[in-house]
Amino acid sequence: MKIGFIGLGNMGGPMAANLAKEGHEVLGFDRADVQVEGVTMAASAVAAATGADVVITMLPNGQILRAVANDVVPAMQAGAALVDCSTVDVDSARAVAEQAAAAELLFVDAPVSGGIGGAAGGTLTFMAGGSADAFAKAEPLFDIMGQKAVHCGEAGAGQAAKICNNMILGVTMIATCEAFALADKLGLDRQKMFDVVSTSSGYSWTMNAYCPAPGVGPQSPADNDYKPGFAAELMLKDLRLSQQAATSADADTPMGELAQALYTQFVENEEGTGMDFSAMLPRFEQRGRG
Ligand code: NAD
Numbered sequence: 001m002k003i004g005f006i007g008l009g010n011m012g013g014p015m016a017a018n019l020a021k022e023g024h025e026v027l028g029f030d031r032a033d034v035q036v037e038g039v040t041m042a043a044s045a046v047a048a049a050t051g052a053d054v055v056i057t058m059l060p061n062g063q064i065l066r067a068v069a070n071d072v073v074p075a076m077q078a079g080a081a082l083v084d085c086s087t088v089d090v091d092s093a094r095a096v097a098e099q100a101a102a103a104e105l106l107f108v109d110a111p112v113s114g115g116i117g118g119a120a121g122g123t124l125t126f127m128a129g130g131s132a133d134a135f136a137k138a139e140p141l142f143d144i145m146g147q148k149a150v151h152c153g154e155a156g157a158g159q160a161a162k163i164c165n166n167m168i169l170g171v172t173m174i175a176t177c178e179a180f181a182l183a184d185k186l187g188l189d190r191q192k193m194f195d196v197v198s199t200s201s202g203y204s205w206t207m208n209a210y211c212p213a214p215g216v217g218p219q220s221p222a223d224n225d226y227k228p229g230f231a232a233e234l235m236l237k238d239l240r241l242s243q244q245a246a247t248s249a250d251a252d253t254p255m256g257e258l259a260q261a262l263y264t265q266f267v268e269n270e271e272g273t274g275m276d277f278s279a280m281l282p283r284f285e286q287r288g289r290g
Contacts, residue, residue: 003027003141004052006045006068007086008034011112012058014120015085015145022144027052046075054141057084061237062092069096073103081106081137085126087238090156090163090245093129097155106134109155111162112146115230123147127165129157163245166238169206170259173235174280176206180213181284190216212278221276229276236263 001024005016008030020026020038028039029048035041042048049055049072059065065088073096076082082100084093084107093109100107108130118124124146128135135151142149152161179202183193194216198208211217221229228234239260246253266272266283 001025001053001141002051004029004042004045004048004050004055004072005039005058006030006048006055006072007058007060008036008039009058009060010116011085011119012056014116015056015058015124018122018145019141024141024144045071048072049075052076052080054081054083054138056141057082057086059084059086059088061086062088065092065096069099073099073105076103076105078104079106081108081134083108083110083138083141085110085112087111087162087241088159089241090159091248093159094156097130106131106137107155108134108138109158110138110142110149111158113162113165114146118146126150127152127158127161129153129155129159129161159241160245163238163242166235167242167253167256167259170235170239170263170277171255172204173206173210173212173277174259174262176204177212177278177280177284180281181287184285206278210278212281220278222278222281226276226279226282228274229278232263232272232275232277232279233267235277236260236267239263 003019003024003026005026005028008016008028013036016026016028016039017037026039027042027048028036029042029045045068055072057065057068065084065086082105097107108128110126110128112124112126114124122145126142126146126149128149128151139149152158190213194211197203210220212222214222221227242256243260
């Protein structure tokens with residue numbers, strides 16, 4: 001396939017490289033001066049999109065996605081697919097889907113889980129929204145860039161799944177970290193805490209697979225001075241998207257709201273920027289109730 005790939009950052013770069021490695025013709029564009037193995041660089045987003053069967057975007061936010069879509073949608077041929085893999089607000093995903101449909105293009109919103117390691121290793125999970133035809137066109141590419149693609153429903157459903165998942169993740173990480181901090185103050189050994197909780201009803205992905213306590217459980221960013229991993233500011237981005245969606249859908253999400261407030265404080269006032277999101281544990285350790 002002829003693929004245009006726009007946004008070749010930490011995630012997009014390795015994803016585009018994996019497509020090129022499988023023999024696809026990939027024409028890339030990034031506003032920064034980047035080089036990606038196997039990818040021919042185009043002079044503009046429009047140049048990367050012109051004549052492509054599929055255009056993939058991997059961009060920072062919904063506003064940038066909308067701006068790029070305004071440029072590339074008119075340049076794409078009818079029947080081609082626009083596949084946005086960025087994490088953006090549901091409203092932007094739906095707006096770009098409508099714009100694409102009006103131009104007789106297929107559209108899939110397909111945010112990912114799996115981080116930079118998953119992008120490099122081709123083991124991402126895609127959560128996709130769009131028509132069955134649109135999903136079918138993108139699926140072979142998801143199979144190269146990832147290990148699993150779930151068709152979640154119509155346009156916007158992929159973003160909805162992503163932010164709901166990450167709202168659970170943020171809330172659960174905070175719960176796991178505050179429980180470890182409490183256990184410390186109660187004199188409970190961390191390994192014992194892990195042994196019990198990881199096999200009891202408090203278990204979760206954050207405890208069992210990504211334990212925030214160093215030296216306990218499987219290797220995680222906690223064992224590497226809390227270097228990300230999944231950075232606290234990216235968790236904050238996703239929590240903000242979840243609360244934006246909750247406001248627009250009139251959903252009551254008190255835990256998500258509190259998680260957003262705590263990650264805002266951590267990132268903006270407590271040196272959480274650049275730390276893994278599990279560094280909430282040392283944050284709680286330093287605090288008392290007051
Ligand atoms: P990044 O900042 O490394 O990459 C974004 C790229 O987009 C940059 O290279 C930037 O130069 C480029 N860009 C910005 N505006 C552009 C424009 N107008 N035209 C062309 N290129 C433009 O970010 P990332 O970590 O690769 O994340 C990309 C998306 O994936 C985000 O939406 C993020 O939330 C999501 N995501 C990231 C992770 C992660 O662990 N990094 C995990 C899951 C999802």
